[in-house]
Amino acid sequence: MPTLQNTTEEVLRLASEHFKIPVEKLNPHDDFFKTLGINSLQALDLLTRIEQHFRIELPDYELKGVSDFRTLAERIQSRL
Amino acid sequence: MRDFRGEALSWNAKDGAIELVLDRAPCNEIGSATLAELENFTVALETLQRDCHALIISSPRSEGFCAGADLRELYHRSQALPSAERVAGVRDFVERIHRVGNAIDAAPLTTIAAVHGVTFGGGFELALLCDLIVADKMTRFCFPELRLGLIPSFGGIPRLKRDVGNGIVRDLLLTGRSINATKAQAIGLVSQVTGEGDALRVARATAAQVTKFDRDTAIAAKKFIKPIPYAELEQEVDVFCELFTRPTVEAGLRKFVESTDALPYLP
Numbered sequence: 001m002p003t004l005q006n007t008t009e010e011v012l013r014l015a016s017e018h019f020k021i022p023v024e025k026l027n028p029h030d031d032f033f034k035t036l037g038i039n040s041l042q043a044l045d046l047l048t049r050i051e052q053h054f055r056i057e058l059p060d061y062e063l064k065g066v067s068d069f070r071t072l073a074e075r076i077q078s079r080l
Numbered sequence: 081m082r083d084f085r086g087e088a089l090s091w092n093a094k095d096g097a098i099e100l101v102l103d104r105a106p107c108n109e110i111g112s113a114t115l116a117e118l119e120n121f122t123v124a125l126e127t128l129q130r131d132c133h134a135l136i137i138s139s140p141r142s143e144g145f146c147a148g149a150d151l152r153e154l155y156h157r158s159q160a161l162p163s164a165e166r167v168a169g170v171r172d173f174v175e176r177i178h179r180v181g182n183a184i185d186a187a188p189l190t191t192i193a194a195v196h197g198v199t200f201g202g203g204f205e206l207a208l209l210c211d212l213i214v215a216d217k218m219t220r221f222c223f224p225e226l227r228l229g230l231i232p233s234f235g236g237i238p239r240l241k242r243d244v245g246n247g248i249v250r251d252l253l254l255t256g257r258s259i260n261a262t263k264a265q266a267i268g269l270v271s272q273v274t275g276e277g278d279a280l281r282v283a284r285a286t287a288a289q290v291t292k293f294d295r296d297t298a299i300a301a302k303k304f305i306k307p308i309p310y311a312e313l314e315q316e317v318d319v320f321c322e323l324f325t326r327p328t329v330e331a332g333l334r335k336f337v338e339s340t341d342a343l344p345y346l347p
Contacts, residue, residue: 048260059257
């Protein structure tokens with residue numbers, strides 16, 4: 001099973017690819033809504049990418065209040 | 081009318097397939113304009129279905145297939161009416177959309193929804209009218225209505241129960257969570273998952289396949305395997321209208337209308 005560090009790095013990479021932002025500009029503790037400049041609709045696209053990549057189901061209600069990559073990675077980790 | 085282009089949608093019939101295209105910004109929210117054009121479509125369908133085998137419903141909107149009912153219009157129209165008349169107004173709208181839905185559901189054609197992105201609420205219910213759902217891998221399906229103090233009202237509950245079963249209805253309705261195309265295929269809701277931007281192409285290939293079969297046999301098969309749950313559909317309208325009278329709904333709709341987010345009811 002990947003470590004939380006691995007999962008966080010993968011999430012940053014997926015967000016970087018999907019929103020076409022250099023991965024170096026993304027930090028695990030960033031508020032991804034602000035850093036990526038996205039709304040809830042675009043966040044849903046990121047959730048779909050994450051579910052496909054990690055082959056998990058991550059109900060959107062589990063992401064309520066989650067806005068930084070590290071916490072998102074923790075939620076993913078709990079489903080692996 | 082074989083070809084039509086309106087404010088909210090268009091259709092055309094070619095090579096035995098009818099294509100109904102939803103195209104109203106931002107994400108095909110279904111309000112009075114869309115409903116009126118859908119009603120015109122069902123009238124045209126009576127003629128079109130005589131020499132066609134398939135119907136494809138799709139959308140070119142980048143945000144998705146359809147975000148559901150136009151809640152902003154619903155709220156403003158309700159507010160403009162005296163409170164005693166609000167339920168009658170909403171019942172009229174819902175009963176009209178049910179007539180459209182029943183006509184498409186029972187149409188003697190093989191019907192295919194080519195969906196992508198946001199397929200929520202009434203948009204999900206529109207897809208459920210179809211015999212087959214072809215979904216882009218980035219599709220998400222959701223019934224967010226409970227967040228507003230309501231239930232789906234375009235026939236989604238009886239049709240999802242008919243097509244997939246009550247367990248998944250309870251899951252999606254009572255949690256309000258959205259599911260992706262892969263999950264939707266795993267539960268039997270989606271027949272084919274495609275790459276990004278490929279749903280319409282795959283739907284067209286599927287339509288071309290079904291036109292090879294004898295039309296009368298396909299009609300007989302559909303009638304046998306796809307009963308319309310009329311009694312439950314009527315019950316759904318009654319439950320929806322009963323819930324609509326509560327103050328919770330007005331507060332939920334106001335919150336939605338005042339929000340500036342693209343999907344104010346998520347997560």
